[in-house]
Amino acid sequence: MMSVTTYASQLQTLNNIKRNQSAANELSNQVATQVKSGDLSYYGGLDAGRILNSRQQVSRLEAYNKGIDIVTPELKSYDLQVSRMDELASSVSKALQGQGTYDPEDESEIGTLIDTALTELTSLLNEKVGGRYLWSGGNYDAAPVGDLTGLPDLTAADPFAAATSPTLPDYYLAAPGSDDVAWHEASFSPEAGKTVTYGQVAADPAIQRLVYSLQMAKSALAASAAAPDDATAKATWTTFRTQALSELDSARDGLKSLGTEISIDLSSVTDSAKANDTMINIFKDEEGGIVDIDTAEAGVKLTQIQNQLQATYSIVASLADTSLVKFL
DSSP: OOOHHHHHHHHHHHHHHHHHHHHHHHHHHHHHHSBSOSOGGGGOHHHHHHHHHHHHHHHHHHHHHHHHHHHHHHHHHHHHHHHHHHHHHHHHHHHHHTOOSOOHHHHHHHHHHHHHHHHHHHHHHTOEETTEETTBTTOTTSOOBOOGGGSOOOSSOOOOOOOOTTBOOTTBTTOSSBOGGGGOOOEEEEETTEEEEOOOBTTOHHHHHHHHHHHHHHHHHHHHHTOSSHHHHHHHHHHHHHHHHHHHHHHHHHHHHHHHHHHHHHHHHHHHHHHHHHHHHHHHHHHHHHHBOOHHHHHHHHHHHHHHHHHHHHHHHHHHTSOGGGGO
């Protein structure tokens, strides 16, 4: 018959085994997950609050960065498109500069160049990124402009006069008329307390002047060809050509300013992304200081406990001269 003393000793040994088994399970889980516990109640009220705050801040900052990830390709597209518009204006300007006097035999080549520029400009202004028309203002699902090669010829070489919000320029698909939404420039917050107005619109004065200058250059050909005599044709060409070159120069200045604004916006959101990443790392480090474990240290402790358990199993089995199963 087993004595009371021996029985009490065996109960204590059994409790020690269960306690070590629990510690081993906890350490095994920590080594696997590399955190002390996934249960916030493990850490106590103060640390649990700090963990929750860190996670909320990280979530907020990551949401800002998701917005930046969406906007950045659009800004890069604007940058490329405005650069290409400037190249189109430059090519037409050089062609006009090289044609100081009207010569019907040379005009077809310039006419083709102008139509090609207008066709490409139509495509650029109707560009879509992520299913959104970039130059449509708030009308994201509607192409802003029609075929610019189909614009009517100008009857006089008048200086450019810009349409202002909410009036639509005549090259808009919805023109004539007004639409304040078409003038709306998209904006977003890349970080707390900061707003970037990054959207561009096809009604921008620089775009209006570019379209007008190309329209003026094309009209120079039509007006000169319709002149009743050679002298009138040359005079008409000179008048229209001079105005077209002036408008092209002004359009290029406007496009350069537009490109500068886009570059500033792109740099701004890039800086915000870096600032957000820095803060994300700070908050993650704060949480890590609370929940992370030293895996090497935890591994050593786990090995020690496993060895203790094995030794205890052996002792109990030897003393009881029976199977370990009776005690588990």
